[in-house]
Amino acid sequence: MDSSSYKRYNVHGYDSRQHLEHYFSDKKEMVFAEDTLKFPIENLKRTFETGHIKGDVLIDLSTGSCVHQLYAACEFFRDIIVLKVSDRCILELKRYLDSRTGAFDWGHAIKLHGEIQGNSDQLQDKEGKLRSVIPHVVKYDFEKKNITDPIVLPLADCIISAWLLDTVCKDQDDYIRYLRKFSGMLKPGGHLILIGALGTTYLTVGKERFHAFTYDEDFVRKTLAAEGFVIDNFKARKTTAMSDLIDYKFTIFIVAHKEK
Template sequence: MNSIQAVAESYRLFNPKAYLQNNYVPPRADFSREDSVMCWKLRCLHEACAKGEINGCTLVDIGSGPTIYQLLSAFENFKDVIMTDYLEVNREELKKWLKKEPGTFDWSPYFEHVCKLEGKGEPWQDKQKRFRERVTRVIPVDIHQSCPLGKELVSGSVDCLVSSFCLEACSPDLEAFQKALENITGILKPQGHLLLIGALEESYYLAGEARLSVVPVTEEVVKKALCTAKCVIREFCTYSMTPSMKVGVDDVSGIFFVWAQKKDHK
């Protein structure tokens, strides 16, 4: 078995509900604390999207997992939003939430928080309704394929990509991480936008019975990888995990947020 196959094998035990519980409730997602990691991530995404440059027809989220928070600012600026994951359990979790089935995760505090950041006084329920209407597909993805979304979305067809905690969490080594970044940015149009969030210096995380290995990356490694993938960095910010954000479900030391743009062909 090669190492990419070994990573795929390790994901067979991934439990979406345990993953959500580990990362997407307080203290990591405590909206009463501006210094919580979730407030930081949502602020970075909001500020980049509020600049008015990130817009177009198609927005694709790579490796969505069972989460939607990563799209709550960007989705407003696109006609068609596509969510993706490698695992059927995650795609099913998302589809159930989109169809308002009972027993799914409650994302309402996230919608409320993003509405507050936008400051328009809009009821969060309106944003949630619009989000459910805007996501048109939840499809399979494999970042290790040269066409990660197969024939559905070909090279140079997408205006914006979002991806959070996927590349480093699904790559066995830095070489695979680099290649995966090149594979996903390959579907971007020239000057298309990339909003990338990831873990710094992490070696593993837990999701129920699953213990997933992560390739540890530094700020310098991510910046160099983007440059090699012919992406120009517009913004790069980092967050250091404070002791209260360390909850025993991983060994992450920080988070990075990048807004980058794919270079022109010229």
């Protein structure tokens, strides 16, 4: 298939439940667990347990309706504000946050988080804590000057963005432009945590194939530096997953801070 015919996540949207089932579930055929669940959860735990990253507001800008990237963070921020590009993703996420019947079951990710953290007896407390610190799920549009207009958000102490830039960027110019918007939403000295995939050209959700921005480690390092970020930690994990759903080569985890 010609890549120019691929759909765009932020333009066409995708089935958010199907996306979760493909890439974040506990189904036997879900082969990405080491990259999409274990690797991020382990690194987020290590990042937040140092106690250096904390504050009043964390903003999450992540693809689809995933929440597991927030389990480690919820103890360290008064409020977590989640931004989503589509109504479908917002509805899927709210099913989970409101504990509705039919919500996606994140029990396997909570269990993994507990095993890594060594407190498996407090799993329900973790889900309750996460739900209690998310006051708002807000729709955004990267093409607006204020992406959440008419809502004006407070500047964040930390932004987590998991796989979002991979799916919304057409090219390097988009990546730079959107990263600049992230910077404008952060306090001076605030932290940016990026989770992404190197070398991806497409991802599949259901029967539809979506565009993915292809970039490498050198590009992301140079771009962060050019936009005023200092990288504190950079981890890359080579994938061992074999699937026709997506063609990434590495999963990356980056912690950077915005220079004052």
